Amino acid sequence: MKNISIFSLILFIVGLSSIYSQSDPYSGVARFNFGKYLFQQGDFLRAYYEFNYYLENDTSKYLSAISLREMGRISEANDRLRGLIFNSPLSEKARYQLYRNAFLTGDEFFLRENRSLLYFPLEYSSNIEKLTRFDYLLKGDIPFDEAEFLQPFEDSLRDTVSLLFKARKYPQVKNPVKAAWLSAIIPGAGKIYTRDYGDGITAFLMVGLFTYLAIDNFDANHEFRGVLFTGLAGYFYAGNIYGSYSSAQIFNVKYRTNISESIKKLIESVDYFSPGEK
Amino acid sequence: MKILTLLLILFSSLAAQTGEIFYKADSLYNNENFFDAVTEYKRLLFFDANEKYSYEANFKIGLSYKAGGYFDNAIEFLAKALKNAKTEEKRYPAFVEIIRCNILRKTTDNALTLLKNAIENGEYLSRKNEIYYWMGWAEMFADRWNEASAAFSRIEVEHPLKKFASQVHNKKYDVTFAKLISYILPGSGQFYSGEYLSGVMSLGWTVLWGYVTVDAFASERVFDGFMVGNLLWFRFYRGNYENAEKFALEKNNKIYIDALLYLQNNFEGIKP
Numbered sequence: 288m289k290n291i292s293i294f295s296l297i298l299f300i301v302g303l304s305s306i307y308s309q310s311d312p313y314s315g316v317a318r319f320n321f322g323k324y325l326f327q328q329g330d331f332l333r334a335y336y337e338f339n340y341y342l343e344n345d346t347s348k349y350l351s352a353i354s355l356r357e358m359g360r361i362s363e364a365n366d367r368l369r370g371l372i373f374n375s376p377l378s379e380k381a382r383y384q385l386y387r388n389a390f391l392t393g394d395e396f397f398l399r400e401n402r403s404l405l406y407f408p409l410e411y412s413s414n415i416e417k418l419t420r421f422d423y424l425l426k427g428d429i430p431f432d433e434a435e436f437l438q439p440f441e442d443s444l445r446d447t448v449s450l451l452f453k454a455r456k457y458p459q460v461k462n463p464v465k466a467a468w469l470s471a472i473i474p475g476a477g478k479i480y481t482r483d484y485g486d487g488i489t490a491f492l493m494v495g496l497f498t499y500l501a502i503d504n505f506d507a508n509h510e511f512r513g514v515l516f517t518g519l520a521g522y523f524y525a526g527n528i529y530g531s532y533s534s535a536q537i538f539n540v541k542y543r544t545n546i547s548e549s550i551k552k553l554i555e556s557v558d559y560f561s562p563g564e565k
Numbered sequence: 566m567k568i569l570t571l572l573l574i575l576f577s578s579l580a581a582q583t584g585e586i587f588y589k590a591d592s593l594y595n596n597e598n599f600f601d602a603v604t605e606y607k608r609l610l611f612f613d614a615n616e617k618y619s620y621e622a623n624f625k626i627g628l629s630y631k632a633g634g635y636f637d638n639a640i641e642f643l644a645k646a647l648k649n650a651k652t653e654e655k656r657y658p659a660f661v662e663i664i665r666c667n668i669l670r671k672t673t674d675n676a677l678t679l680l681k682n683a684i685e686n687g688e689y690l691s692r693k694n695e696i697y698y699w700m701g702w703a704e705m706f707a708d709r710w711n712e713a714s715a716a717f718s719r720i721e722v723e724h725p726l727k728k729f730a731s732q733v734h735n736k737k738y739d740v741t742f743a744k745l746i747s748y749i750l751p752g753s754g755q756f757y758s759g760e761y762l763s764g765v766m767s768l769g770w771t772v773l774w775g776y777v778t779v780d781a782f783a784s785e786r787v788f789d790g791f792m793v794g795n796l797l798w799f800r801f802y803r804g805n806y807e808n809a810e811k812f813a814l815e816k817n818n819k820i821y822i823d824a825l826l827y828l829q830n831n832f833e834g835i836k837p
Contacts, residue, residue: 312582312612324611333604 315341326350331357345375353384361388383411390418395426413439420448424550427543429456447553454546463535470531474524477531481538490527494520583613590625599629619649624659631662636670657689664699665837673707694720701726702837705828708821710734726834733824738813747809751802754809758816767805774798 311317322337331354338351352367365388371381389397407415416439423429429436429452436452437445461481470477474494478487497520505513590605606622606629613619627643630636640663647659660683667676680700683689689696697719704713705726710733717727738758747754751771755764774797781790828836 312586312608317612321608321611325607328607330607333607336604 315344319344319347322347322350326354329357331355345371345377349377349381349384352381356384356388356391361392364388379407379411382407383415386415386418390422393422393425395422421550421554424448424451424455425547427455427458444553444557451546451550451553458542458546460539460542461535463532463539466531466535467528470528474527477528478534481531481534483534483538486530486534490523490530493523494527497523583609583618586612587618587621590622594625594629597632599632603629616649620646620651620655620659623649624655624662627659627662627666631666631669636666639666653689657692660689661695661699664703668699668703668706668837671706673703676703677707698726698835699837701730705730705733705824706837708817710737710824726832729824729828729832733820736820737817740810740813740817743809743813744806747806751805754806755812758809758812760808760812763808763812767801767808770801771798771805774801 312321318337319341322334322341325331325334325337335351335354335358338347338354341347342351348367349371352364352371355361355364355367365385368381368385368388371377375381386397388394420431420436420439423431423436433449433452433456437448440448466477466480468477469480470490473491475487475489475491478484478490497516501513501516501520504510504516586605586609590602590609593599593602593605603626606626609618609622610626613622623642623646627639627641627646630639630642643659643663643666647656647663650656650659660679664676664679667673667679677700680696680703683696684693697716701713701716701720704710704716710730714727714730714734717724717730721727743754743757745754746757747767750768752764752766752768755761755767774793778790778794778798781787781793
């Protein structure tokens with residue numbers, strides 16, 4: 288009976304000592320747990336420092352890499368993730384994060400050429416396929432037909448992605464040279480072509496008005512005024528041609544920017560593409 | 566008995582651990598090592614299962630962030646400290662620090678709303694003067710010197726900041742007045758804000774092109790009248806009143822910045 292009591296006492300003391308050692312706030316495990324707490328709070332710099340004290344643990348190494356990415360230090364994050372590719376239970380997650388980082392940095396070679404999806408679970412490989420397609424959409428050079436492009440996306444997203452695909456593959460841009468020629472033939476026509484209606488009508492009226500005034504003054508033998516208004520008409524005419532060329536360029540930049548913004552909004556709205564550990 | 570002693574030793578050492586973190590964090594804070602101080606206070610919050618240090622840790626994290634200029638984070642943690650404060654003695658410092666952070670990050674309307682709500686709800690009644698004091702500071706940072714003067718005068722009619730705020734208010738230019746007199750007499754708004762050369766130029770150009778315009782109409786050169794009137798006279802007339810407004814705004818901005826700099830460098834009382 289006495290022996291059992293002594294044994295129970297020893298067990299109790301060992302248990303308590305274990306709790307005590309784990310609760311040492313500066314032990315590796317405690318720092319790791321504290322790091323996770325900071326990570327969840329979004330305090331990535333401090334989380335990263337805490338994880339650094341426990342790098343023998345793969346999860347700690349993995350979360351430190353994610354913390355680095357969240358701070359924009361993607362190259363360092365990738366170094367840590369590469370260290371987890373072999374002989375780690377987190378190998379798949381680490382490889383997946385490498386793809387996500389490649390997407391964030393626009394590393395198209397990694398996304399398109401360095402494909403090793405064969406040993407990925409479907410959840411990851413499907414997301415990587417989608418990331419790769421979004422990367423194509425953002426860059427604009429799409430080598431797929433529509434059906435092939437839409438294939439990895441779920442039904443609820445297909446209509447939206449399809450619209451963006453068409454806008455990228457067959458962009459409705461304006462030709463600056465055509466706009467300039469149109470304005471050379473009929474002042475303002477190039478601006479109408481680039482849907483800048485107000486400026487188009489103004490250019491037509493200004494060139495017309497100054498040309499009329501020039502002719503009228505020459506007819507009335509007001510040489511100086513005739514020359515003055517001819518100069519003004521020429522100035523507005525040349526400005527209208529140059530303006531139409533620029534207007535087409537501006538139209539195209541706005542068109543492409545709007546599409547890029549729509550793509551980025553879509554990427555943000557479909558949560559599985561947003562940066563961060565899940 | 567032995568087990569009880571062992572348990573007592575164990576739990577007292579666990580409590581001592583949080584105490585040690587608190588001591589370390591305070592030491593870092595006192596040495597102005599705010600980054601590490603925040604880490605240690607956060608560690609304290611994480612290990613402090615009984616929430617013994619909730620108020621102190623959150624409050625000091627808030628102050629550390631404030632010292633580093635991270636006012637959003639500071640307000641977040643000060644609000645937590647305020648929530649964890651059990652007595653008015655602890656609530657009030659957290660409340661005031663939230664106000665000071667709002668003043669420093671120029672969300673002065675937030676500060677004023679919080680202060681007015683405190684007065685309306687009868688909170689911190691024994692510290693009413695301090696509340697008016699921070700109201701005055703919020704109004705000064707909001708560039709409303711007359712209102713600031715009124716807030717300080719509630720503490721004391723001859724309060725030094727009341728006098729200062731009144732002086733700044735009197736120095737400032739009335740932007741609407743500057744614009745209005747320039748509508749009536751071109752250049753006068755610029756004279757009002759001390760930009761004499763610009764005032765003379767404005768007056769000269771508007772008079773010249775006004776004369777040419779009138780002369781063209783008087784000589785029945787209607788087209789010339791319209792062209793000169795529109796392209797020259799009106800252009801200078803519009804420039805004149807726009808400039809009057811711009812100069813008054815620029816001067817007021819300089820007065821505002823100078824006043825705040827003066828307070829920063831020369832005022833010896835409590836500052837945000």
